[in-house]
Amino acid sequence: MNILVLPPFTEAQRRVLEAGAPGSAFTYTSPANATDEQISSADAIVGNLPPERLAVARRVRLLQLNSAGYDAYAAPGIVPEGCALASAVGAYGQAVAEHLYAMVLMLMKHLDGYRDDQRDHVWGERGAVTTMAGARVLVLGAGDIGRHFARLAQAHGARVVGVRRHAGAVPEGFEHIYTMDELPGLLPQADVIASFLPSTPATRGIVDKAFLTRCKRGAYFANGGRGDLVVQADLAEALERGQLAGAALDVTVPEPLPTDDPLWDAPNLLITPHVAGGFHLHTVLDNIARIAAENLRRLGAGEPIINAV
Known part of the structure; x- marks a missing residue:
């Protein structure tokens, strides 16, 4: 052969x-x-x-x-x-999950801001931080990447639930698995929402103004699935008005993200150029x-x- x-x-x-x-x-x-x-x-x-x-x-x-x-x-x-x-x-489960998890922790501890302060030679405090310990984490997509993310969060003391098309058996790292139909009722309870959903007609644009309005005020959102899940203008608006405390994206639409795209300037947003996977x-x-x-x-x-x- x-x-x-x-x-x-x-x-x-x-x-x-x-x-x-x-x-x-x-x-x-x-x-x-x-x-x-x-x-x-x-x-x-x-x-x-x-x-x-x-x-x-x-x-x-x-x-x-x-x-x-x-x-x-x-x-x-x-x-x-x-x-x-x-x-x-x-x-890719370990690679993508660790990358997105690190981005969320960076936002929770204001490390992105302290990095900016370092570049500007500023010595100052950025206020209270949050923790994964005791946090309620909602993982969208309970496949290989979602399971890795769930285990990381659970190891730090988070309570993790997942959403996928069919509930079925509960994988390691999750307390419970729900169906996509139950997602709207789960959003107000989550401190962290991490999405690893594929791009399908049912998921494209799912993270829109209605989705983000249902989220708990001060929650964190991360997307390591596909960029077209997110209505980026709605995400930027949610960050600007403080509905979300922060967001982490490794995928966008389009890719590369144009240099003049307003998403670059959204507050409390971390963007990496689709590098969580790769080699x-x-x-x-x-x-x-x-x-x-x-x-x-x-x-x-x-x-x-x-x-x-």
């Missing part, structure tokens, strides 16, 4: 990957440097090859993405007929190698793949 590998795996991660398909020929390159010949001869591709380049992938039977999202590959005709498509759901934390590539190895093993054995989309 010829396997084309695009992520920048370390030698140790390559060994994990290759253990999933002993005896196969592995070619390591990057999306920018992959040749048409390499793509056309591949039985499996690991990584996010630009969708338009899949037209020459005549033999491919598995496209294992290195991303949890797969929107760019969802349109009919993008993935060749007979090719299984798998995402990397489960690879910044080494565990992400560890996890992708593990997921890809398992799917290569399953492909060779004729078994159903995991994370199929």
